Amino acid sequence: MKRRTLLNRLPWLVAPGAFALRAQAESQPERAALPALTRVIASSGETIPVVGLGSWITFNVGNDRAARTQCAEVMRAFFGAGGRLIDSSPMYGSSQGVIGDGLQSLAGRPPVFSADKVWTSSAGAPQIETSRQLWRVPQFDLLQVHNLLAWEQQLPLLQAMKADGRLRHVGITTSEGRRHREVEQIMRSQRIDFVQLSYNLLDREAEERLLPLAQERGIAVLVNRPFRQGDLLRPLQRQPLPGWAGEIDCSTWAQVALKFAISHPAVTCAIPATSSIAHVRENLAAARGRMPDAALRKRMAGHVAAL
Amino acid sequence: MSDWWTYRLGDFLMFSPATYARLVEQYQRDVWPAQLIGLAAGLASLWLARSRHAHALRLQALLLASAFLWVAWAFHWQRYASINWAATYLALAFAVQAALLLSLVLAGRSETPAERKWTLRTGCVLALAGVVAFPLAGLLMGRSWSQIAVFGVSPEPTALTGIGLLLARPGWFGRSWHGALLVIPVLSLVIGAATRLALADS
Numbered sequence: 001m002k003r004r005t006l007l008n009r010l011p012w013l014v015a016p017g018a019f020a021l022r023a024q025a026e027s028q029p030e031r032a033a034l035p036a037l038t039r040v041i042a043s044s045g046e047t048i049p050v051v052g053l054g055s056w057i058t059f060n061v062g063n064d065r066a067a068r069t070q071c072a073e074v075m076r077a078f079f080g081a082g083g084r085l086i087d088s089s090p091m092y093g094s095s096q097g098v099i100g101d102g103l104q105s106l107a108g109r110p111p112v113f114s115a116d117k118v119w120t121s122s123a124g125a126p127q128i129e130t131s132r133q134l135w136r137v138p139q140f141d142l143l144q145v146h147n148l149l150a151w152e153q154q155l156p157l158l159q160a161m162k163a164d165g166r167l168r169h170v171g172i173t174t175s176e177g178r179r180h181r182e183v184e185q186i187m188r189s190q191r192i193d194f195v196q197l198s199y200n201l202l203d204r205e206a207e208e209r210l211l212p213l214a215q216e217r218g219i220a221v222l223v224n225r226p227f228r229q230g231d232l233l234r235p236l237q238r239q240p241l242p243g244w245a246g247e248i249d250c251s252t253w254a255q256v257a258l259k260f261a262i263s264h265p266a267v268t269c270a271i272p273a274t275s276s277i278a279h280v281r282e283n284l285a286a287a288r289g290r291m292p293d294a295a296l297r298k299r300m301a302g303h304v305a306a307l
Numbered sequence: 308m309s310d311w312w313t314y315r316l317g318d319f320l321m322f323s324p325a326t327y328a329r330l331v332e333q334y335q336r337d338v339w340p341a342q343l344i345g346l347a348a349g350l351a352s353l354w355l356a357r358s359r360h361a362h363a364l365r366l367q368a369l370l371l372a373s374a375f376l377w378v379a380w381a382f383h384w385q386r387y388a389s390i391n392w393a394a395t396y397l398a399l400a401f402a403v404q405a406a407l408l409l410s411l412v413l414a415g416r417s418e419t420p421a422e423r424k425w426t427l428r429t430g431c432v433l434a435l436a437g438v439v440a441f442p443l444a445g446l447l448m449g450r451s452w453s454q455i456a457v458f459g460v461s462p463e464p465t466a467l468t469g470i471g472l473l474l475a476r477p478g479w480f481g482r483s484w485h486g487a488l489l490v491i492p493v494l495s496l497v498i499g500a501a502t503r504l505a506l507a508d509s
Contacts, residue, residue, distance in 0.1 A: 060322045062389035064329055093321050093390045178313055275323075 036082035036287035042218030052085030054273030060093035072102035081284035089117040096134035119146035144171035169193035196222040211266040220268040249289030258286035320505040345459030349438035372408035374459035434471025466492035
Protein backbone atom coordinates (compact mmCIF):
# COMPACT_ATOMS: atom_id res chain seq x y z
CA MET A 1 0.00 0.00 0.00
CA LYS A 2 1.39 3.37 -0.95
CA ARG A 3 1.58 6.09 1.60
CA ARG A 4 0.10 8.71 -0.66
CA THR A 5 -3.29 6.98 -0.59
CA LEU A 6 -3.52 7.40 3.15
CA LEU A 7 -4.46 10.62 4.81
CA ASN A 8 -5.24 9.29 8.20
CA ARG A 9 -6.06 6.15 10.10
CA LEU A 10 -9.46 7.14 11.34
CA PRO A 11 -12.29 4.83 10.28
CA TRP A 12 -14.05 7.78 8.75
CA LEU A 13 -14.01 11.47 9.16
CA VAL A 14 -16.64 14.11 8.58
CA ALA A 15 -15.43 17.58 7.92
CA PRO A 16 -15.74 20.17 5.19
CA GLY A 17 -13.32 19.34 2.45
CA ALA A 18 -11.87 16.43 4.32
CA PHE A 19 -11.36 12.85 3.21
CA ALA A 20 -12.42 9.78 5.05
CA LEU A 21 -9.81 7.23 4.29
CA ARG A 22 -9.37 3.72 5.47
CA ALA A 23 -5.92 2.80 6.63
CA GLN A 24 -6.20 -0.83 5.77
CA ALA A 25 -7.57 -2.48 2.70
CA GLU A 26 -10.84 -4.14 3.59
CA SER A 27 -12.66 -6.87 1.79
CA GLN A 28 -15.88 -5.84 -0.01
CA PRO A 29 -18.23 -7.10 2.75
CA GLU A 30 -16.21 -5.25 5.37
CA ARG A 31 -16.36 -2.07 3.33
CA ALA A 32 -20.09 -2.43 2.82
CA ALA A 33 -20.50 -2.45 6.58
CA LEU A 34 -18.83 0.95 6.89
CA PRO A 35 -20.92 4.11 6.80
CA ALA A 36 -20.76 6.09 3.58
CA LEU A 37 -18.37 9.01 3.51
CA THR A 38 -20.22 12.24 4.18
CA ARG A 39 -19.48 15.90 3.66
CA VAL A 40 -20.71 18.95 5.48
CA ILE A 41 -22.83 21.59 3.77
CA ALA A 42 -20.96 24.65 4.99
CA SER A 43 -23.94 27.02 5.13
CA SER A 44 -26.16 24.77 7.26
CA GLY A 45 -23.76 22.36 8.94
CA GLU A 46 -25.80 19.39 7.71
CA THR A 47 -23.92 16.31 6.51
CA ILE A 48 -24.86 14.33 3.43
CA PRO A 49 -23.31 11.22 1.85
CA VAL A 50 -20.93 12.01 -1.00
CA VAL A 51 -22.81 9.87 -3.52
CA GLY A 52 -26.34 10.87 -4.47
CA LEU A 53 -28.75 9.88 -7.21
CA GLY A 54 -29.52 11.81 -10.37
CA SER A 55 -32.72 11.28 -12.35
CA TRP A 56 -32.01 12.72 -15.82
CA ILE A 57 -33.27 10.22 -18.44
CA THR A 58 -33.14 7.19 -16.11
CA PHE A 59 -36.26 8.11 -14.10
CA ASN A 60 -38.19 9.58 -17.05
CA VAL A 61 -40.20 6.45 -17.76
CA GLY A 62 -43.65 7.96 -18.22
CA ASN A 63 -46.59 5.84 -17.16
CA ASP A 64 -44.81 2.52 -17.65
CA ARG A 65 -45.77 0.69 -14.43
CA ALA A 66 -42.98 -1.88 -14.58
CA ALA A 67 -40.36 0.81 -15.13
CA ARG A 68 -41.79 2.97 -12.32
CA THR A 69 -41.60 -0.01 -9.97
CA GLN A 70 -38.00 -0.59 -11.05
CA CYS A 71 -37.17 3.06 -10.25
CA ALA A 72 -38.75 2.65 -6.80
CA GLU A 73 -36.54 -0.40 -6.26
CA VAL A 74 -33.49 1.61 -7.30
CA MET A 75 -34.47 4.21 -4.68
CA ARG A 76 -34.94 1.48 -2.08
CA ALA A 77 -31.45 0.15 -2.84
CA PHE A 78 -30.08 3.70 -2.77
CA PHE A 79 -31.44 4.46 0.69
CA GLY A 80 -30.54 0.95 1.85
CA ALA A 81 -26.91 1.57 0.90
CA GLY A 82 -26.84 4.83 2.83
CA GLY A 83 -27.71 7.34 0.10
CA ARG A 84 -29.76 10.49 0.76
CA LEU A 85 -29.61 13.17 -1.93
CA ILE A 86 -31.84 12.73 -4.99
CA ASP A 87 -31.77 15.39 -7.69
CA SER A 88 -34.38 16.17 -10.32
CA SER A 89 -35.90 18.99 -12.37
CA PRO A 90 -39.18 19.97 -14.02
CA MET A 91 -37.24 19.57 -17.25
CA TYR A 92 -36.80 15.82 -16.67
CA GLY A 93 -40.19 14.69 -17.95
CA SER A 94 -41.91 12.29 -15.56
CA SER A 95 -38.91 11.95 -13.22
CA GLN A 96 -40.36 14.06 -10.40
CA GLY A 97 -43.55 12.02 -10.24
CA VAL A 98 -41.57 8.79 -10.42
CA ILE A 99 -39.49 9.94 -7.44
CA GLY A 100 -42.66 10.92 -5.58
CA ASP A 101 -44.18 7.49 -6.20
CA GLY A 102 -40.93 5.84 -5.14
CA LEU A 103 -40.78 7.78 -1.88
CA GLN A 104 -44.42 6.96 -1.22
CA SER A 105 -43.85 3.24 -1.79
CA LEU A 106 -41.00 2.98 0.71
CA ALA A 107 -41.91 1.96 4.20
CA GLY A 108 -41.35 4.54 6.90
CA ARG A 109 -39.98 7.94 6.04
CA PRO A 110 -36.98 7.70 3.70
CA PRO A 111 -34.12 9.99 4.76
CA VAL A 112 -34.22 11.80 1.43
CA PHE A 113 -32.40 15.06 0.86
CA SER A 114 -34.66 16.45 -1.87
CA ALA A 115 -32.88 18.51 -4.51
CA ASP A 116 -34.90 19.96 -7.34
CA LYS A 117 -34.77 22.93 -9.68
CA VAL A 118 -36.77 25.83 -10.99
CA TRP A 119 -36.66 25.97 -14.78
CA THR A 120 -38.74 28.71 -16.27
CA SER A 121 -38.32 32.25 -17.47
CA SER A 122 -41.75 33.19 -16.09
CA ALA A 123 -43.29 32.74 -12.65
CA GLY A 124 -41.24 30.24 -10.70
CA ALA A 125 -43.51 29.80 -7.65
CA PRO A 126 -46.29 27.79 -9.39
CA GLN A 127 -43.73 25.52 -11.00
CA ILE A 128 -42.04 24.90 -7.65
CA GLU A 129 -45.38 24.06 -6.05
CA THR A 130 -46.18 21.60 -8.86
CA SER A 131 -42.76 20.00 -8.38
CA ARG A 132 -43.31 19.73 -4.62
CA GLN A 133 -46.65 18.02 -5.15
CA LEU A 134 -45.08 15.56 -7.58
CA TRP A 135 -42.34 14.73 -5.08
CA ARG A 136 -44.94 14.59 -2.27
CA VAL A 137 -42.59 16.25 0.22
CA PRO A 138 -43.52 19.03 2.69
CA GLN A 139 -40.71 21.20 1.33
CA PHE A 140 -37.50 20.89 -0.64
CA ASP A 141 -34.10 20.66 0.99
CA LEU A 142 -32.51 22.31 -2.01
CA LEU A 143 -33.83 24.25 -4.98
CA GLN A 144 -31.51 25.31 -7.77
CA VAL A 145 -31.89 27.63 -10.72
CA HIS A 146 -31.63 25.18 -13.62
CA ASN A 147 -28.89 26.12 -16.09
CA LEU A 148 -29.04 29.72 -14.83
CA LEU A 149 -32.36 30.23 -16.63
CA ALA A 150 -33.70 33.64 -15.60
CA TRP A 151 -31.54 33.48 -12.47
CA GLU A 152 -31.97 37.20 -11.85
CA GLN A 153 -35.70 36.54 -11.25
CA GLN A 154 -35.57 33.05 -9.73
CA LEU A 155 -32.72 33.47 -7.25
CA PRO A 156 -34.53 36.20 -5.25
CA LEU A 157 -37.62 33.94 -5.20
CA LEU A 158 -35.60 31.06 -3.78
CA GLN A 159 -33.87 33.35 -1.28
CA ALA A 160 -37.27 34.62 -0.11
CA MET A 161 -38.53 31.04 0.30
CA LYS A 162 -35.46 30.22 2.36
CA ALA A 163 -35.96 33.32 4.52
CA ASP A 164 -39.58 32.26 5.12
CA GLY A 165 -38.46 28.79 6.20
CA ARG A 166 -40.03 27.13 3.16
CA LEU A 167 -36.71 26.01 1.72
CA ARG A 168 -33.44 24.98 3.32
CA HIS A 169 -30.81 25.56 0.65
CA VAL A 170 -30.51 27.62 -2.53
CA GLY A 171 -28.32 26.87 -5.53
CA ILE A 172 -27.57 27.26 -9.21
CA THR A 173 -26.67 24.69 -11.85
CA THR A 174 -24.75 24.40 -15.05
CA SER A 175 -23.54 21.41 -17.02
CA GLU A 176 -20.91 20.37 -19.55
CA GLY A 177 -18.76 23.41 -18.81
CA ARG A 178 -21.28 25.97 -19.99
CA ARG A 179 -21.32 29.58 -18.74
CA HIS A 180 -18.64 29.10 -16.11
CA ARG A 181 -17.79 32.82 -16.14
CA GLU A 182 -21.37 33.70 -15.24
CA VAL A 183 -21.48 30.94 -12.62
CA GLU A 184 -18.35 32.40 -11.06
CA GLN A 185 -19.89 35.88 -10.98
CA ILE A 186 -22.99 34.55 -9.24
CA MET A 187 -20.88 32.59 -6.76
CA ARG A 188 -19.01 35.79 -5.93
CA SER A 189 -21.98 38.15 -5.80
CA GLN A 190 -24.94 36.12 -4.51
CA ARG A 191 -25.67 34.22 -1.33
CA ILE A 192 -26.00 30.64 -2.53
CA ASP A 193 -25.54 27.39 -0.63
CA PHE A 194 -24.93 25.06 -3.57
CA VAL A 195 -23.50 25.10 -7.05
CA GLN A 196 -24.00 22.16 -9.40
CA LEU A 197 -21.59 21.57 -12.25
CA SER A 198 -20.07 18.86 -14.42
CA TYR A 199 -16.82 17.34 -13.20
CA ASN A 200 -15.20 14.05 -14.11
CA LEU A 201 -11.93 12.42 -15.12
CA LEU A 202 -11.98 14.20 -18.49
CA ASP A 203 -13.98 17.38 -17.85
CA ARG A 204 -11.80 19.15 -15.30
CA GLU A 205 -12.26 22.82 -16.15
CA ALA A 206 -14.01 23.40 -12.82
CA GLU A 207 -10.73 22.64 -11.01
CA GLU A 208 -9.27 25.91 -12.24
CA ARG A 209 -11.64 28.45 -10.71
CA LEU A 210 -15.05 27.18 -9.64
CA LEU A 211 -14.01 24.43 -7.22
CA PRO A 212 -11.41 26.58 -5.40
CA LEU A 213 -13.94 29.43 -5.27
CA ALA A 214 -16.58 27.12 -3.79
CA GLN A 215 -14.14 26.10 -1.06
CA GLU A 216 -13.21 29.70 -0.40
CA ARG A 217 -16.82 30.86 -0.11
CA GLY A 218 -18.22 27.79 1.67
CA ILE A 219 -20.48 26.78 -1.21
CA ALA A 220 -21.38 23.11 -1.42
CA VAL A 221 -20.75 21.46 -4.80
CA LEU A 222 -22.95 18.89 -6.53
CA VAL A 223 -21.24 17.09 -9.40
CA ASN A 224 -23.36 16.06 -12.37
CA ARG A 225 -22.23 13.85 -15.24
CA PRO A 226 -19.49 12.03 -13.26
CA PHE A 227 -19.63 9.36 -16.01
CA ARG A 228 -20.35 11.80 -18.86
CA GLN A 229 -23.73 10.08 -19.18
CA GLY A 230 -21.97 6.78 -19.79
CA ASP A 231 -19.70 8.08 -22.55
CA LEU A 232 -16.75 8.09 -20.18
CA LEU A 233 -17.20 4.52 -19.03
CA ARG A 234 -17.93 2.79 -22.34
CA PRO A 235 -14.35 3.01 -23.71
CA LEU A 236 -12.83 2.56 -20.24
CA GLN A 237 -14.62 -0.72 -19.70
CA ARG A 238 -12.66 -2.21 -22.59
CA GLN A 239 -9.47 -1.53 -20.64
CA PRO A 240 -8.16 -3.49 -17.65
CA LEU A 241 -8.33 -1.73 -14.30
CA PRO A 242 -4.94 -0.25 -13.46
CA GLY A 243 -3.05 -1.48 -10.40
CA TRP A 244 -3.70 1.73 -8.48
CA ALA A 245 -7.46 1.04 -8.56
CA GLY A 246 -6.90 -1.57 -5.86
CA GLU A 247 -5.09 0.99 -3.72
CA ILE A 248 -8.34 2.95 -3.43
CA ASP A 249 -10.61 -0.08 -3.11
CA CYS A 250 -12.12 0.18 -6.59
CA SER A 251 -13.31 -2.95 -8.33
CA THR A 252 -14.86 -1.21 -11.35
CA TRP A 253 -14.16 1.74 -13.63
CA ALA A 254 -17.36 3.38 -12.43
CA GLN A 255 -16.00 3.42 -8.90
CA VAL A 256 -12.70 4.84 -10.16
CA ALA A 257 -14.56 7.65 -11.92
CA LEU A 258 -16.76 8.35 -8.91
CA LYS A 259 -13.88 8.30 -6.43
CA PHE A 260 -12.06 10.77 -8.63
CA ALA A 261 -14.99 13.20 -8.47
CA ILE A 262 -15.89 12.84 -4.80
CA SER A 263 -12.32 12.92 -3.55
CA HIS A 264 -11.86 16.51 -4.66
CA PRO A 265 -11.97 18.41 -1.37
CA ALA A 266 -14.46 20.96 -2.72
CA VAL A 267 -16.99 18.36 -3.86
CA THR A 268 -19.91 17.69 -1.55
CA CYS A 269 -21.83 15.08 -3.52
CA ALA A 270 -21.80 13.47 -6.96
CA ILE A 271 -25.15 12.53 -8.51
CA PRO A 272 -24.78 9.70 -11.03
CA ALA A 273 -28.09 8.63 -12.58
CA THR A 274 -28.97 5.00 -13.04
CA SER A 275 -31.97 2.74 -13.42
CA SER A 276 -30.04 -0.33 -12.29
CA ILE A 277 -30.06 -1.63 -8.73
CA ALA A 278 -26.63 -3.20 -9.22
CA HIS A 279 -25.22 0.10 -10.43
CA VAL A 280 -26.69 2.14 -7.60
CA ARG A 281 -25.08 -0.25 -5.10
CA GLU A 282 -21.81 -0.09 -7.01
CA ASN A 283 -21.99 3.72 -6.94
CA LEU A 284 -22.70 3.89 -3.22
CA ALA A 285 -19.82 1.49 -2.58
CA ALA A 286 -17.52 4.15 -4.04
CA ALA A 287 -18.35 6.33 -1.05
CA ARG A 288 -16.59 3.84 1.17
CA GLY A 289 -13.00 2.70 1.55
CA ARG A 290 -9.83 4.56 0.72
CA MET A 291 -9.88 7.70 -1.42
CA PRO A 292 -7.14 8.97 -3.73
CA ASP A 293 -4.96 11.81 -2.57
CA ALA A 294 -3.95 14.72 -4.83
CA ALA A 295 -1.02 12.86 -6.39
CA LEU A 296 -3.06 9.79 -7.22
CA ARG A 297 -5.91 11.93 -8.53
CA LYS A 298 -3.46 13.52 -10.96
CA ARG A 299 -2.23 10.09 -12.00
CA MET A 300 -5.81 8.87 -12.50
CA ALA A 301 -6.71 11.78 -14.77
CA GLY A 302 -3.48 11.37 -16.72
CA HIS A 303 -4.02 7.64 -17.14
CA VAL A 304 -7.58 8.06 -18.47
CA ALA A 305 -6.64 10.98 -20.74
CA ALA A 306 -3.89 8.85 -22.28
CA LEU A 307 -6.21 5.94 -23.11
CA MET B 308 -30.76 29.86 -24.61
CA SER B 309 -27.77 32.05 -25.40
CA ASP B 310 -25.35 29.11 -25.64
CA TRP B 311 -27.46 26.96 -27.94
CA TRP B 312 -24.56 26.22 -30.26
CA THR B 313 -22.80 24.24 -27.52
CA TYR B 314 -25.57 21.61 -27.44
CA ARG B 315 -25.46 18.35 -29.40
CA LEU B 316 -28.51 16.58 -30.75
CA GLY B 317 -28.27 13.97 -28.00
CA ASP B 318 -28.45 16.67 -25.31
CA PHE B 319 -32.11 17.22 -26.18
CA LEU B 320 -32.99 13.57 -25.76
CA MET B 321 -34.61 13.26 -22.33
CA PHE B 322 -35.56 9.57 -22.38
CA SER B 323 -33.74 6.34 -23.07
CA PRO B 324 -34.19 4.29 -26.26
CA ALA B 325 -35.66 1.49 -24.13
CA THR B 326 -38.25 3.82 -22.58
CA TYR B 327 -39.30 5.13 -25.99
CA ALA B 328 -39.50 1.62 -27.45
CA ARG B 329 -41.69 0.44 -24.55
CA LEU B 330 -43.95 3.48 -24.88
CA VAL B 331 -44.52 2.86 -28.60
CA GLU B 332 -45.01 -0.86 -28.03
CA GLN B 333 -47.57 -0.25 -25.28
CA TYR B 334 -49.40 2.36 -27.40
CA GLN B 335 -49.65 0.01 -30.33
CA ARG B 336 -50.93 -2.75 -28.07
CA ASP B 337 -53.49 -0.39 -26.49
CA VAL B 338 -54.97 0.82 -29.78
CA TRP B 339 -55.07 -2.49 -31.67
CA PRO B 340 -56.92 -3.03 -34.05
CA ALA B 341 -56.75 0.69 -34.94
CA GLN B 342 -53.79 -0.25 -37.17
CA LEU B 343 -56.15 -2.10 -39.50
CA ILE B 344 -58.51 0.88 -39.61
CA GLY B 345 -55.57 3.20 -40.28
CA LEU B 346 -54.34 0.99 -43.10
CA ALA B 347 -57.82 0.89 -44.63
CA ALA B 348 -58.15 4.68 -44.32
CA GLY B 349 -54.74 5.14 -45.93
CA LEU B 350 -55.57 2.87 -48.84
CA ALA B 351 -58.89 4.66 -49.26
CA SER B 352 -57.06 7.99 -49.35
CA LEU B 353 -54.79 6.69 -52.11
CA TRP B 354 -57.78 5.43 -54.08
CA LEU B 355 -59.60 8.74 -53.65
CA ALA B 356 -56.50 10.53 -54.94
CA ARG B 357 -57.32 9.17 -58.39
CA SER B 358 -60.57 11.08 -58.48
CA ARG B 359 -60.98 14.76 -59.30
CA HIS B 360 -64.50 14.94 -58.05
CA ALA B 361 -65.02 17.55 -55.32
CA HIS B 362 -66.70 15.05 -52.97
CA ALA B 363 -63.75 12.68 -53.29
CA LEU B 364 -61.38 15.51 -52.49
CA ARG B 365 -63.36 16.45 -49.40
CA LEU B 366 -63.58 12.86 -48.21
CA GLN B 367 -59.84 12.49 -48.67
CA ALA B 368 -59.21 15.65 -46.66
CA LEU B 369 -61.59 14.39 -43.98
CA LEU B 370 -59.67 11.12 -43.65
CA LEU B 371 -56.39 13.02 -43.45
CA ALA B 372 -57.76 15.39 -40.79
CA SER B 373 -59.05 12.45 -38.73
CA ALA B 374 -55.64 10.78 -38.91
CA PHE B 375 -53.83 13.90 -37.69
CA LEU B 376 -56.38 14.42 -34.90
CA TRP B 377 -56.13 10.84 -33.65
CA VAL B 378 -52.32 10.90 -33.59
CA ALA B 379 -52.40 14.28 -31.82
CA TRP B 380 -54.65 12.98 -29.06
CA ALA B 381 -53.84 9.28 -28.69
CA PHE B 382 -50.10 9.35 -29.27
CA HIS B 383 -48.63 12.81 -28.68
CA TRP B 384 -50.94 14.04 -25.94
CA GLN B 385 -51.84 10.88 -24.05
CA ARG B 386 -48.58 8.95 -24.30
CA TYR B 387 -45.54 10.73 -25.71
CA ALA B 388 -46.04 13.82 -23.55
CA SER B 389 -45.49 11.68 -20.46
CA ILE B 390 -41.78 11.37 -21.32
CA ASN B 391 -41.27 14.43 -23.51
CA TRP B 392 -42.80 17.77 -22.57
CA ALA B 393 -42.22 18.98 -26.15
CA ALA B 394 -44.77 16.40 -27.34
CA THR B 395 -47.47 18.71 -25.99
CA TYR B 396 -46.52 21.13 -28.76
CA LEU B 397 -46.48 18.30 -31.31
CA ALA B 398 -50.01 17.37 -30.20
CA LEU B 399 -51.06 20.96 -30.59
CA ALA B 400 -49.46 21.18 -34.05
CA PHE B 401 -51.17 17.99 -35.26
CA ALA B 402 -54.50 19.24 -33.91
CA VAL B 403 -54.00 22.55 -35.72
CA GLN B 404 -53.26 20.64 -38.93
CA ALA B 405 -56.45 18.65 -38.50
CA ALA B 406 -58.44 21.82 -37.76
CA LEU B 407 -57.05 23.54 -40.83
CA LEU B 408 -57.99 20.62 -43.06
CA LEU B 409 -61.46 20.36 -41.53
CA SER B 410 -62.17 24.07 -41.72
CA LEU B 411 -61.19 24.17 -45.36
CA VAL B 412 -63.39 21.15 -46.08
CA LEU B 413 -66.33 22.74 -44.25
CA ALA B 414 -65.73 26.05 -46.01
CA GLY B 415 -65.96 24.20 -49.31
CA ARG B 416 -62.54 25.39 -50.39
CA SER B 417 -61.49 22.16 -52.06
CA GLU B 418 -61.20 22.53 -55.78
CA THR B 419 -60.07 20.51 -58.75
CA PRO B 420 -56.28 20.54 -58.64
CA ALA B 421 -54.16 21.97 -61.37
CA GLU B 422 -51.71 19.10 -61.60
CA ARG B 423 -48.02 19.39 -62.30
CA LYS B 424 -46.21 16.21 -63.22
CA TRP B 425 -43.29 16.40 -60.78
CA THR B 426 -45.38 17.22 -57.74
CA LEU B 427 -47.95 14.59 -58.70
CA ARG B 428 -45.28 11.91 -59.02
CA THR B 429 -43.40 12.94 -55.89
CA GLY B 430 -46.64 13.15 -53.96
CA CYS B 431 -47.78 9.71 -55.07
CA VAL B 432 -44.42 8.16 -54.13
CA LEU B 433 -44.49 9.78 -50.67
CA ALA B 434 -48.12 8.86 -50.04
CA LEU B 435 -47.43 5.27 -51.09
CA ALA B 436 -44.41 5.22 -48.80
CA GLY B 437 -46.54 6.47 -45.90
CA VAL B 438 -49.44 4.11 -46.44
CA VAL B 439 -47.75 0.99 -47.81
CA ALA B 440 -43.95 1.06 -47.34
CA PHE B 441 -44.00 1.91 -43.62
CA PRO B 442 -46.15 -1.03 -42.52
CA LEU B 443 -44.56 -3.33 -45.09
CA ALA B 444 -41.09 -2.54 -43.73
CA GLY B 445 -42.32 -3.41 -40.24
CA LEU B 446 -43.77 -6.71 -41.41
CA LEU B 447 -40.58 -7.56 -43.30
CA MET B 448 -38.61 -6.89 -40.10
CA GLY B 449 -40.67 -9.57 -38.42
CA ARG B 450 -43.05 -7.37 -36.45
CA SER B 451 -46.62 -8.39 -35.89
CA TRP B 452 -49.58 -6.44 -37.33
CA SER B 453 -50.12 -4.78 -33.96
CA GLN B 454 -46.52 -3.53 -33.85
CA ILE B 455 -46.21 -1.87 -37.24
CA ALA B 456 -46.24 1.88 -37.89
CA VAL B 457 -49.39 2.74 -39.82
CA PHE B 458 -50.99 5.86 -41.29
CA GLY B 459 -53.43 7.33 -38.80
CA VAL B 460 -51.81 5.61 -35.82
CA SER B 461 -48.11 6.55 -35.88
CA PRO B 462 -46.87 10.11 -36.48
CA GLU B 463 -44.28 9.48 -39.20
CA PRO B 464 -46.45 7.59 -41.74
CA THR B 465 -49.28 10.03 -41.06
CA ALA B 466 -47.09 13.07 -41.73
CA LEU B 467 -45.48 11.45 -44.79
CA THR B 468 -48.85 10.49 -46.27
CA GLY B 469 -50.13 13.99 -45.56
CA ILE B 470 -47.20 15.56 -47.42
CA GLY B 471 -47.65 13.12 -50.31
CA LEU B 472 -51.35 13.77 -50.71
CA LEU B 473 -50.87 17.53 -50.50
CA LEU B 474 -48.12 17.42 -53.12
CA ALA B 475 -50.20 15.20 -55.37
CA ARG B 476 -52.93 17.85 -55.30
CA PRO B 477 -51.15 21.18 -55.68
CA GLY B 478 -54.38 23.07 -56.16
CA TRP B 479 -56.29 21.20 -53.47
CA PHE B 480 -57.23 24.12 -51.28
CA GLY B 481 -55.94 26.90 -53.42
CA ARG B 482 -52.28 27.80 -53.69
CA SER B 483 -52.28 30.19 -50.74
CA TRP B 484 -53.18 27.37 -48.34
CA HIS B 485 -51.08 24.72 -50.00
CA GLY B 486 -47.69 25.76 -48.59
CA ALA B 487 -49.14 26.44 -45.15
CA LEU B 488 -50.58 22.93 -44.93
CA LEU B 489 -47.16 21.42 -45.64
CA VAL B 490 -45.37 23.18 -42.77
CA ILE B 491 -46.55 21.04 -39.84
CA PRO B 492 -46.08 17.60 -41.41
CA VAL B 493 -42.65 18.54 -42.77
CA LEU B 494 -41.53 19.90 -39.39
CA SER B 495 -42.84 16.86 -37.57
CA LEU B 496 -40.89 14.59 -39.91
CA VAL B 497 -37.71 16.59 -39.31
CA ILE B 498 -38.22 16.37 -35.53
CA GLY B 499 -39.01 12.66 -35.78
CA ALA B 500 -35.87 12.02 -37.83
CA ALA B 501 -33.75 14.01 -35.36
CA THR B 502 -35.19 11.99 -32.48
CA ARG B 503 -34.39 8.72 -34.26
CA LEU B 504 -30.84 9.89 -34.91
CA ALA B 505 -30.36 10.88 -31.27
CA LEU B 506 -31.85 7.57 -30.09
CA ALA B 507 -29.53 5.61 -32.38
CA ASP B 508 -26.57 7.62 -31.13
CA SER B 509 -27.31 7.20 -27.43
